[in-house]
Amino acid sequence: MTQSDEMSTKVPKKISKRGYGGRSAEQLTEERRQRLMDTALELFGTVGYVPTTVEKICSHAKVTTRHFYEHFSDREALLMAIFDTILQETRQRVLAEIMNSDLPLEQRFVGAVNAFLTTHLDDPRRAKITTQEILGVSQRVEAHRNVLITEFALLVESYLALLVAESKIPARNYRILAFGIVGAMHELQIAWLNQQVPQQRDVLVAEIDFLMQTMIKGAAVV
Numbered sequence: 001m002t003q004s005d006e007m008s009t010k011v012p013k014k015i016s017k018r019g020y021g022g023r024s025a026e027q028l029t030e031e032r033r034q035r036l037m038d039t040a041l042e043l044f045g046t047v048g049y050v051p052t053t054v055e056k057i058c059s060h061a062k063v064t065t066r067h068f069y070e071h072f073s074d075r076e077a078l079l080m081a082i083f084d085t086i087l088q089e090t091r092q093r094v095l096a097e098i099m100n101s102d103l104p105l106e107q108r109f110v111g112a113v114n115a116f117l118t119t120h121l122d123d124p125r126r127a128k129i130t131t132q133e134i135l136g137v138s139q140r141v142e143a144h145r146n147v148l149i150t151e152f153a154l155l156v157e158s159y160l161a162l163l164v165a166e167s168k169i170p171a172r173n174y175r176i177l178a179f180g181i182v183g184a185m186h187e188l189q190i191a192w193l194n195q196q197v198p199q200q201r202d203v204l205v206a207e208i209d210f211l212m213q214t215m216i217k218g219a220a221v222v
Contacts, residue, residue, distance in 0.1 A: 045125025
């Protein structure tokens with residue numbers, strides 16, 4: 001055996017992951033996952049979660065069930081992934097408004113509310129998923145939902161703490177109010193979906209801002 005032959009037996013050949021149509025295997029994998037996410041957003045947000053089977057999702061997304069389970073353990077996992085995506089985007093936008101130092105602190109709440117409603121109501125499928133389709137699915141989904149909702153309540157509480165620090169409102173435990181505001185936003189979206197409140201987002205934002213400014217002014221004289 002020559003030295004070159006000996007080396008060829010010891011050094012394994014590198015196996016390349018082949019793609020399709022000029023895209024790598026990793027790109028194709030990510031594209032399949034995104035198609036599943038986009039399809040589930042459409043079906044969960046229109047038809048609803050319960051009647052939307054894995055097979056229906058795969059058919060619309062043009063993805064095999066084998067590929068589905070490469071990304072998600074089950075249909076609930078896909079629902080939670082969509083919920084996470086919506087809430088994370090919303091939280092980032094809301095936080096950016098709360099930390100906007102170009103505005104007085106008491107005026108930042110209206111921007112935060114507008115950011116929240118924009119992220120949800122501009123795409124009614126999102127509002128339906130986060131307020132209706134996510135509810136009552138299972139204990140696992142409810143526990144997951146509660147974690148993210150609590151994060152929002154703590155974000156509101158931190159904003160109220162900033163108001164306290166600037167002596168805009170008196171110091172007290174505002175956690176109850178924070179959870180109340182989050183719950184109110186949840187019910188407002190449901191009322192909006194059912195056309196029980198004005199459909200214009202600016203009208204909703206203006207009314208919520210009026211109530212918040214009234215609360216701040218009233219609390220300041222307590």
